[in-house]
Amino acid sequence: MYSRLLRAFGPQDWWPGDSPFEVAVGAILTQNTNWQNVERAIANLKSARALSVKRLHGMDPAELAGLIRPAGYFNVKAVRLKSFVHYLVARHGGSMARMSRKPWGPLREELLEVHGVGAETADSILLYALEKPVFVIDAYTKRILSRHGVMDSTSGYDVFQDMFLAAFPPMGGKAARLVPLFNEYHALMVKLGKDYCRPRHPACGDCPLDGMKA
DNA sequence: GACCAGGCACATC
DNA sequence: GATGTGCATGGT
Numbered sequence: 001m002y003s004r005l006l007r008a009f010g011p012q013d014w015w016p017g018d019s020p021f022e023v024a025v026g027a028i029l030t031q032n033t034n035w036q037n038v039e040r041a042i043a044n045l046k047s048a049r050a051l052s053v054k055r056l057h058g059m060d061p062a063e064l065a066g067l068i069r070p071a072g073y074f075n076v077k078a079v080r081l082k083s084f085v086h087y088l089v090a091r092h093g094g095s096m097a098r099m100s101r102k103p104w105g106p107l108r109e110e111l112l113e114v115h116g117v118g119a120e121t122a123d124s125i126l127l128y129a130l131e132k133p134v135f136v137i138d139a140y141t142k143r144i145l146s147r148h149g150v151m152d153s154t155s156g157y158d159v160f161q162d163m164f165l166a167a168f169p170p171m172g173g174k175a176a177r178l179v180p181l182f183n184e185y186h187a188l189m190v191k192l193g194k195d196y197c198r199p200r201h202p203a204c205g206d207c208p209l210d211g212m213k214a
Numbered sequence: 215g216a217c218c219a220g221g222c223a224c225a226t227c
Numbered sequence: 228g229a230t231g232t233g234c235a236t237g238g239t
Binding site: 015026027028030031032033034035037038044072073076080115117118119120121122136138139140141184186187189190193194198199200 | 217218219220221222223
């Protein structure tokens with residue numbers, strides 16, 4: 001699947017934030033939200049000089065909500081951003097670099113404890129901000145795999161993720177090599193989901209995956 | 215005007 | 228454990 005998608009679409013050069021912290025903020029803002037709207041919110045934060053751990057940590061949630069308004073769910077996401085920043089300060093001295101020194105297994109457990117950070121957001125932060133070898137499952141991935149008969153659509157997040165990981169050989173101490181692959185693979189799934197495997201489009205005649213056997 | 219977008223927490227059965 | 232609901236803006 002990866003080979004076909006890469007051949008069809010080319011590298012996606014995905015999620016280029018200016019810093020790991022910005023990527024983590026984007027991961028929360030993009031929950032169930034178009035990335036274009038997230039970019040507006042991030043631009044607002046930047047022009048307010050608010051895109052830093054220190055500024056967000058001290059900011060009133062209502063003020064933060066006003067800045068991230070274009071991303072939707074702004075009241076909810078303001079609280080979630082505050083929760084994440086609080087966690088980052090309390091557990092890692094406010095530093096993504098220090099956070100990254102921990103193995104991703106314990107980090108994932110910590111992130112899932114943060115209010116507003118679920119499995120996908122946690123894995124997105126681990127892969128795209130901290131460059132840990134974790135595969136991200138999202139609505140696109142679930143739709144594509146279930147529609148192509150690879151997975152049951154009702155299966156949970158971990159079932160999808162385990163299936164993906166099982167498809168790769170054990171890497172031992174070289175798991176870091178999977179990071180660029182997982183990064184690109186997930187981005188290609190999103191591309192396919194956006195352009196071909198859309199909701200209420202059961203048949204997509206020129207899908208790059210047509211003819212594959214599950 | 216309907217549908218969609220890189221989820222999550224919480225309530226209810 | 229499965230299912231339903233609120234959260235909200237902006238593009239197509």
